[in-house]
Structure formats: structure tokens, C-alpha cells
Amino acid sequence: MTLDVKICGLKTEDAMAAALDGGASHIGFIFFEKSPRHVEADTAASLRKAALGRAKAVAVTVNADDAGLDAIVSAVNPDILQLHGGESPERVAEVKARYGLPVMKAFAIREATDLERIGSYRGIADRFLFDAKPPKGSELPGGNGVSFDWQLLAGLDDNVDYMLSGGLNAANIGAALNAVSPRGIDISSGVESAPGEKDPELIRAFFAAVRLALETDTVPA
Ligand SMILES: O=C(O)c1ccccc1N[C@@H]1O[C@H](COP(=O)(O)O)[C@@H](O)[C@H]1O
Numbered sequence: 001m002t003l004d005v006k007i008c009g010l011k012t013e014d015a016m017a018a019a020l021d022g023g024a025s026h027i028g029f030i031f032f033e034k035s036p037r038h039v040e041a042d043t044a045a046s047l048r049k050a051a052l053g054r055a056k057a058v059a060v061t062v063n064a065d066d067a068g069l070d071a072i073v074s075a076v077n078p079d080i081l082q083l084h085g086g087e088s089p090e091r092v093a094e095v096k097a098r099y100g101l102p103v104m105k106a107f108a109i110r111e112a113t114d115l116e117r118i119g120s121y122r123g124i125a126d127r128f129l130f131d132a133k134p135p136k137g138s139e140l141p142g143g144n145g146v147s148f149d150w151q152l153l154a155g156l157d158d159n160v161d162y163m164l165s166g167g168l169n170a171a172n173i174g175a176a177l178n179a180v181s182p183r184g185i186d187i188s189s190g191v192e193s194a195p196g197e198k199d200p201e202l203i204r205a206f207f208a209a210v211r212l213a214l215e216t217d218t219v220p221a
Pocket residue numbers: 008009028030032035036037060061062084129131140141142143144145146165166167168186187188189190
């Protein structure tokens with residue numbers, strides 16, 4: 001599978017095994033206490049061992065300070081930091097320099113103008129992640145199972161490296177990959193039986209749907 005696939009919000013060994021056996025290129029751990037997917041650093045450190053040599057471990061944080069990031073990086077030794085809050089370009093640069101790790105910067109998208117913000121992060125963030133804006137009242141900046149209009153990304157130039165995220169699941173991934181050509185996709189609540197509860201069967205079904213989509217002619221090259 002040349003498309004990167006990130007299964008995010010992993011908390012258990014059986015979910016990790018389903019993600020890795022399915023062919024995940026990235027596995028994500030959420031460090032955000034309000035999330036039902038939040039894990040302590042020592043749990044993530046233990047889980048990530050199974051991914052060594054198989055998938056990249058992504059630490060997902062939201063406006064984390066240096067002390068919080070220090071604790072995560074030293075315990076988990078992630079391959080990538082995903083910054084899913086309102087981190088400025090200067091903060092992204094600071095984080096990259098402090099840890100020497102690639103940074104994936106998340107952006108919440110609802111309308112075309114939301115994409116204008118990526119301009120000041122180009123050359124700083126290593127990759128972008130496009131997620132939907134959280135629904136009103138949600139305490140979570142991500143993991144809401146909400147999609148946005150993928151066509152908004154169709155005009156991006158080819159060298160914008162991004163992961164598509166937000167409300168993806170086995171039923172809609174074919175349409176998503178037919179609409180746009182991300183270098184990676186990222187899923188969390190679409191492979192859960194309840195908030196924060198990953199379902200290995202749904203993980204397997206998602207990979208099957210991705211493979212089917214990639215095999216069909218409808219996916220742009
Ligand atoms: O999943 C969470 O709880 C979460 C909390 C804080 C920041 C990001 C979070 N998840 C990210 O949300 C997107 C999409 O999730 P979904 O597939 O729509 O449920 C994904 O990038 C996660 O990394």
C-alpha cells in the first residue's frame with residue numbers, strides 16, 4: 001500500500017495488533033486528557049514497542065508546553081509529533097528544533113479560506129493534516145467523526161504533503177480517495193464501537209475498504 005494509513009487513538013494491544021497486521025504505516029497516541037482516547041505516556045511507551053520497525057509512532061498533542069512534550073518524547077520516543085491545536089508557525093519551528101522530530105501540523109477545515117493558513121507553515125511543518133472543524137460544543141479539536149468537503153482540497157498543488165482526516169470510515173473512504181489524492185489518510189472514531197473503544201473488526205474492515213479503493217480505476221494516480 002503506497003498510501004500512508006494512520007490509525008489514531010490506540011489504547012490496547014489488540015487494537016494495535018489489528019492496526020499493524022492491517023498494514024498501518026502510522027499509529028497514533030492521543031495525549032489530551034479530555035479525550036476518551038487519552039493515554040498516559042507509560043501506556044503509549046509500552047504499546048509503541050509492537051510498532052518498532054513496522055509503523056511510525058505519532059504523538060498527538062494539543063497546544064502542549066515544553067514540559068508536557070518533554071515527558072511524552074522521553075517516555076514514548078515517537079517518530080513524529082502531531083500538533084493538533086492552534087500552534088503558531090513559530091511554535092512549530094521551536095518544537096521541531098527542540099526534539100529534532102518531524103512535525104505534522106493539523107488544520108481544521110470547513111471552507112476554502114481555512115486553507116489559506118497553511119501558507120505560513122510551508123517549509124516549517126513536515127506534513128499537514130486536514131481535519132474537519134469540531135462540531136459546536138465539542139471539547140475535542142479532533143476525533144469527532146466529522147467530515148468536511150474534500151473537494152476543498154482538490155485545488156492544492158501536488159507538492160502539498162498532507163494526510164486526509166475527519167470522519168473517515170470503511171463506507172466513505174472510497175469516495176474520499178476518488179475525490180482527492182492525499183499521501184496519507186488518518187482515522188480514529190470510524191474504527192470504534194464506542195468513543196475511545198477501538199474495534200479490531202472495524203479496523204480490518206477499514207483496511208479492506210482502502211485496498212478495494214486503491215485497486216479500482218476510480219482512484220486518481
Ligand atoms: O481523537 C481524539 O480524541 C483527538 C483529540 C485531540 C486531538 C486530536 C484527536 N484526534 C485526531 O482527530 C482526527 C480525526 O478523527 P476522526 O477520524 O474524525 O475520529 C485524527 O487526526 C486524530 O488524530
